[in-house]
Amino acid sequence: MFEGLTSNLKNALSGLARGGKLTEGNIRDGLREVRQALLEADVNYDIATSFIERVTEQAVGEKVLKAVRPDEQIVGIVHQELINLMGPVEPGFSFKPSGITVIMMCGLQGSGKTTTCGKLARLLKEQGREPMLVAADLQRPAAIEQLKVIAGQVDVPVHAESPEGTNAVKVCQNGLSQAKKLGNVDTVILDTAGRLHIDQELMQELEQVERKLQPDQVVFACDAMTGQDAVNSAKAFNEALELDGVILTKLDGDTRGGAALTVKEVTGVPIKYIGVGEALDRLEPFHPDRMAGRILGMGDVVSLVEKAQQQFDEEEAADLQNRMAQGKFSLNDFQKQMATIRKMGPMREIMKMIPGMGGLLDTNPDVDPGSEMKRIDAIISSMTPAERESPELIDHSRRRRIAMGSGTDPSEISRLVKDFNNMAGVMQKMAGMGMRDKMKAMRE
Numbered sequence: 001m002f003e004g005l006t007s008n009l010k011n012a013l014s015g016l017a018r019g020g021k022l023t024e025g026n027i028r029d030g031l032r033e034v035r036q037a038l039l040e041a042d043v044n045y046d047i048a049t050s051f052i053e054r055v056t057e058q059a060v061g062e063k064v065l066k067a068v069r070p071d072e073q074i075v076g077i078v079h080q081e082l083i084n085l086m087g088p089v090e091p092g093f094s095f096k097p098s099g100i101t102v103i104m105m106c107g108l109q110g111s112g113k114t115t116t117c118g119k120l121a122r123l124l125k126e127q128g129r130e131p132m133l134v135a136a137d138l139q140r141p142a143a144i145e146q147l148k149v150i151a152g153q154v155d156v157p158v159h160a161e162s163p164e165g166t167n168a169v170k171v172c173q174n175g176l177s178q179a180k181k182l183g184n185v186d187t188v189i190l191d192t193a194g195r196l197h198i199d200q201e202l203m204q205e206l207e208q209v210e211r212k213l214q215p216d217q218v219v220f221a222c223d224a225m226t227g228q229d230a231v232n233s234a235k236a237f238n239e240a241l242e243l244d245g246v247i248l249t250k251l252d253g254d255t256r257g258g259a260a261l262t263v264k265e266v267t268g269v270p271i272k273y274i275g276v277g278e279a280l281d282r283l284e285p286f287h288p289d290r291m292a293g294r295i296l297g298m299g300d301v302v303s304l305v306e307k308a309q310q311q312f313d314e315e316e317a318a319d320l321q322n323r324m325a326q327g328k329f330s331l332n333d334f335q336k337q338m339a340t341i342r343k344m345g346p347m348r349e350i351m352k353m354i355p356g357m358g359g360l361l362d363t364n365p366d367v368d369p370g371s372e373m374k375r376i377d378a379i380i381s382s383m384t385p386a387e388r389e390s391p392e393l394i395d396h397s398r399r400r401r402i403a404m405g406s407g408t409d410p411s412e413i414s415r416l417v418k419d420f421n422n423m424a425g426v427m428q429k430m431a432g433m434g435m436r437d438k439m440k441a442m443r444e
């Protein structure tokens, strides 16, 4: 996500720290580079220029120049201005206190609209709501079948009937009556028609759906990978339909970042969620502060902890803590932990959320932490249960057998066992400590 932007911004801002004493002149030069980085990220010219004007005004002030680390102050100002550019936003949608909340999803063909309907239904269900999907994209015949399949995958009801001669408004109305009949449904998500380009016929159809169905929320699925084009379509849809929110899709494939940075500024419509992968669980609430941190390569610890909380089971964690304290943490436990971490998402993305790690990955582009974990997993899987519980059993011949089984080298088995023993020792010590001592132990 945003690799190009992050490294260009880092270069521009670290240039400020390198140049010795900061003066108004070299601050202006550095910020010109920041503007260039924004333009290369596909931020439109006017927005990039006024952004830099706001930053410059604060950065050349007395307070910054007299600060102990003016370069850090400037990074802080850029961070805050990025937050202001993308926010503010109330994450999530508001729902009616009773009755059915209708969410109308619209967007261009291929933007990820249908997939996003499924992702949203899944997320709302997780939050305890009872969503239902309605397939009203009669434009792309495969979309109806696709939504049916997705509804099955996320286990929510779907209305996917479109007899000959029907139209989008009728399908939505029938969907809504079916939802009422089902009784427990509290949210209906309408997957409306898309086109390759904005045209009048499409807008008329969508306006009709909006007029007749009076949705509580109109949401635009916006393909981040198409940059300014996506922002321009968001603008056109907003003029016709008064959008309540944008869901930015395919952010995982967006190296530039222009749409994320400017859609709010151009349209006034906030980003509510971001799509970060094809799978149906890859939808996250949008937080401008966390996103600004990620863009500047500062990591995003808050999201990391939240992701971890979603995957870890509290009881299991307590049990693990006990086993660690008693020195019983085994290779089996280690393998289970790795599997849990892998469920949090692609390893490179996860590591980038840890402050400082992003830079390390940038300077070592060939390192793939995900494949390293897979190797370790393969090694442990090639051990017998007894070896996993008591790695001291692993002698020369066992090492060779494990290496053959996992397609690795015997020296890697020795290294893994050694690393594991060190780690288990540290864990045993830490498990018995309070938080303050743990932090101290980690620093030592």
Ligand code: GDP
Binding pocket: 107, 108, 109, 110, 111, 112, 113, 114, 115, 116, 143, 194, 249, 250, 251, 252, 253, 274, 275, 276, 277, 278, 282
């Ligand atoms: P629609 O025509 O707008 O309904 O688009 P689809 O929902 O069929 O999505 C088009 C393609 O984009 C599909 O291959 C999806 O899997 C993919 N897609 C949707 N959202 C994301 C996302 O957040 N990340 C990635 N990488 N792909 C996505």
